[in-house]
Amino acid sequence: MKKTEYIPGDEIYRFLSKAMASLEIPKQEEIETGSKKIFERDISDLASEINYINELLGKIEIGETAKHVENVALKGMEVADYLGIGNIEVSERGNVRQAMFISGLVHDKGKISPSMRENVKKSERVRNGSMEQFTQKDMQNMKRHVLVSAELEEDPFIRGIIARHHIYQKNRYPKISLFPYDEKKYGERSPEVIYLSKLLAIVDCYDRAQDKERVMEIYARLKLNRCDRLPRMKGKKLIDMLYAEGIF
Numbered sequence: 678m679k680k681t682e683y684i685p686g687d688e689i690y691r692f693l694s695k696a697m698a699s700l701e702i703p704k705q706e707e708i709e710t711g712s713k714k715i716f717e718r719d720i721s722d723l724a725s726e727i728n729y730i731n732e733l734l735g736k737i738e739i740g741e742t743a744k745h746v747e748n749v750a751l752k753g754m755e756v757a758d759y760l761g762i763g764n765i766e767v768s769e770r771g772n773v774r775q776a777m778f779i780s781g782l783v784h785d786k787g788k789i790s791p792s793m794r795e796n797v798k799k800s801e802r803v804r805n806g807s808m809e810q811f812t813q814k815d816m817q818n819m820k821r822h823v824l825v826s827a828e829l830e831e832d833p834f835i836r837g838i839i840a841r842h843h844i845y846q847k848n849r850y851p852k853i854s855l856f857p858y859d860e861k862k863y864g865e866r867s868p869e870v871i872y873l874s875k876l877l878a879i880v881d882c883y884d885r886a887q888d889k890e891r892v893m894e895i896y897a898r899l900k901l902n903r904c905d906r907l908p909r910m911k912g913k914k915l916i917d918m919l920y921a922e923g924i925f
């Protein structure tokens with residue numbers, strides 16, 4: 678079994694601990710080294726994704742995006758567990774809980790690619806009230822993050838989920854309706870992938886929405902009934918339930 682040593686920065690320590698607890702990853706060894714801790718872990722994939730988060734938080738100053746992907750990763754697992762599907766095995770990589778966590782963590786990974794960083798920083802400034810113009814051209818560039826994220830992901834199951842995370846909204850993108858044949862580009866296209874991409878889209882949109890009520894509008898009619906192994910319901914019903922439970 679491959680083990681990975683990982684030294685988290687202070688800021689992500691809390692996130693990492695939360696994630697590991699949710700994913701039921703045992704902290705096999707935990708050694709205090711000053712204010713940092715070293716974990717010896719046996720899920721090397723996860724460690725590399727967490728290195729990516731560290732990069733986001735520590736080096737390239739797109740903190741909102743870092744916080745956002747953390748939220749989506751953790752909230753995605755909560756939603757999976759609320760639906761009672763967290764433990765269903767869906768891919769070689771693991772169960773629904775793990776798939777939602779990894780997908781949440783990497784779904785906007787394209788935003789740290791060199792060609793997009795300045796764009797993302799600008800959008801964060803605009804969201805925070807800067808008077809700069811976020812132009813059509815900026816928006817077009819921003820939309821590229823989906824396919825860049827997908828290209829950076831090796832696992833076709835996860836790639837399938839993240840390639841679809843903006844196709845259920847009103848201004849959907851990329852503008853391809855079914856992602857039919859190009860598995861290399863768009864990943865796997867199984868009922869599970871489609872179902873989980875819808876869950877990811879709801880959690881993603883919810884976390885980013887300034888006005889949470891808009892999530893209700895956008896996803897009101899989204900159907901989540903594509904797979905026998907997963908619960909049949911509509912997006913609106915799920916969102917209502919998540920609100921009622923205080924998860925959203």
Ligand SMILES: [Fe+2]
Binds near residue numbers: 784785822842843
């Ligand atoms: Fe996105």
Ligand SMILES: [Fe+2]
Binds near residue numbers: 745749784785881885
């Ligand atoms: Fe996102």
